[in-house]
Amino acid sequence: MKLQLIAQAYAQTECVPGAGGIDLGACLNLSDNTPVSEIYSNPAFLVNLVVRNLFIVAGVIFTITIFMAGYKFIVKGKEGVQEAQQMVMNALVGFIIMFAAYWIVQIVGLITGANIAL
Incomplete structure (x- = not known):
């Protein structure tokens, strides 16, 4: 053996x-x-599953980033204000991109008649 x-x-x-x-x-x-x-007989089922979970992960990351920015704002005082503002701005830009992507997918699904369940 x-x-x-x-x-x-x-x-x-x-x-x-x-x-x-x-x-x-x-x-x-x-x-x-x-x-x-x-x-998953069709690749669309698998892609739909992955995209749905990516939106959830992105939402969690957004929430954590906002909390981290608030923590920096409180703990670092005047020096942390600029860093906290930059973190919030980055988080908001990411959220807007995520929100726009969601609605673009919904509009494409409406136009094409595809069943895209996000």
């Missing part, structure tokens, strides 16, 4: 579910060994 700390990876091993081509949906499995292509 050979003792190994790291399992060997074979770069040329074929993907059994798809057995050829570059069908990553059939090759990649979820945690319950279900192929990705069975759950």
